[in-house]
Amino acid sequence: MPAISCSAPGKVILCGEHAVVYQKPAIAIPVFEGSTKCSIVAKPTAPHDETMIIAPNIALKCQLRCLVENHPIRTAVNLVLQKLSLDHLPVCEIRIQSTLPTAAGLGSSASTSVALIRALSTFLGRSLSDEEVNSLAFEIEKIHHGTPSGIDNTVITYAKTLFFIKARASEFILPGEPLTLVIADTGIKGSTSKAVADVKLGFNTEPEKFGMLINQIGELVYSSKDFLINGDLRSLGNNLTKNHELLREMGVSCDKLDLLVDDALSHGALGAKLSGGGQGGIMIALVESDQAESVASALRSKGAVNTIITHVPAKGQTG
Numbered sequence: 001m002p003a004i005s006c007s008a009p010g011k012v013i014l015c016g017e018h019a020v021v022y023q024k025p026a027i028a029i030p031v032f033e034g035s036t037k038c039s040i041v042a043k044p045t046a047p048h049d050e051t052m053i054i055a056p057n058i059a060l061k062c063q064l065r066c067l068v069e070n071h072p073i074r075t076a077v078n079l080v081l082q083k084l085s086l087d088h089l090p091v092c093e094i095r096i097q098s099t100l101p102t103a104a105g106l107g108s109s110a111s112t113s114v115a116l117i118r119a120l121s122t123f124l125g126r127s128l129s130d131e132e133v134n135s136l137a138f139e140i141e142k143i144h145h146g147t148p149s150g151i152d153n154t155v156i157t158y159a160k161t162l163f164f165i166k167a168r169a170s171e172f173i174l175p176g177e178p179l180t181l182v183i184a185d186t187g188i189k190g191s192t193s194k195a196v197a198d199v200k201l202g203f204n205t206e207p208e209k210f211g212m213l214i215n216q217i218g219e220l221v222y223s224s225k226d227f228l229i230n231g232d233l234r235s236l237g238n239n240l241t242k243n244h245e246l247l248r249e250m251g252v253s254c255d256k257l258d259l260l261v262d263d264a265l266s267h268g269a270l271g272a273k274l275s276g277g278g279q280g281g282i283m284i285a286l287v288e289s290d291q292a293e294s295v296a297s298a299l300r301s302k303g304a305v306n307t308i309i310t311h312v313p314a315k316g317q318t319g
């Protein structure tokens with residue numbers, strides 16, 4: 001069998017995180033500046049049951065059978081085998097390399113799942129469709145995050161800007177004007193499942209307050225979709241900053257995220273907010289393209305451990 005390699009991008013949530021868990025819409029964008037590559041090579045002469053998994057960025061190097069039953073990688077293998085009605089994986093070496101930081105809000109877990117599922121199914125002789133990949137990756141997201149909305153696996157599988165409502169058909173959207181985003185990593189690891197649980201607790205203890213915040217985020221996402229499609233980046237930027245305020249009131253920001261958001265705005269960003277689960281992880285700033293470098297450099301001097309500049313082409317533009 002030939003060696004197989006498949007890649008998947010990262011992602012950012014432009015707006016609507018957390019509220020999306022409560023059936024509100026969110027917008028997510030694939031990020032191609034970071035990605036995960038999964039390579040599989042057959043080892044026909046290796047002893048039976050000696051499939052090696054090598055994933056340096058999660059410090060994993062062991063045999064597949066040594067992983068706990070519900071480990072995301074082992075689960076991915078089992079789900080793909082089940083989907084293809086196969087009872088075993090031919091002995092092979094699976095190598096997973098990612099340039100995405102973990103627990104940052106850039107979708108590293110979904111990116112790993114999508115790359116792995118694609119590589120495994122191709123290795124086994126039947127490449128799964130995007131729809132099939134997406135539904136298996138969603139099962140693995142449940143192991144990582146408990147009750148995921150499904151936005152991460154969907155935007156990463158299809159690698160297109162997405163207007164997403166949980167359990168509904170996805171709508172791909174194209175901006176009316178090209179977008180430039182500066183992504184800054186606080187370097188603080190955020191736990192999405194903890195942040196989601198904290199919001200749930202808030203909702204249970206203060207249903208009126210949290211219900212209102214969730215509704216307001218939902219409204220912002222609907223108008224953001226229009227601003228995005230119409231290329232009204234100034235209004236979109238204002239919405240992103242308002243979205244950050246609402247997330248802060250929900251308790252999913254942190255001092256460093258607030259500091260970086262304020263800093264981006266004071267350096268002329270059109271809007272800025274935390275992105276993803278929060279309580280650490282990344283923030284994003286919507287900027288004019290010629291400001292991107294200076295905003296990124298300002299964010300690094302304020303303590304961002306890394307910055308990425310990503311561009312989203314407008315409708316009618318290629319690449």
Ligand code: PMV
Nearest residue numbers: 017018105148149192276277
């Ligand atoms: O932290 P991330 O990038 O996995 O984003 C999670 C987004 C949430 O809305 C907080 C959770 C979800 O499942 O949608």
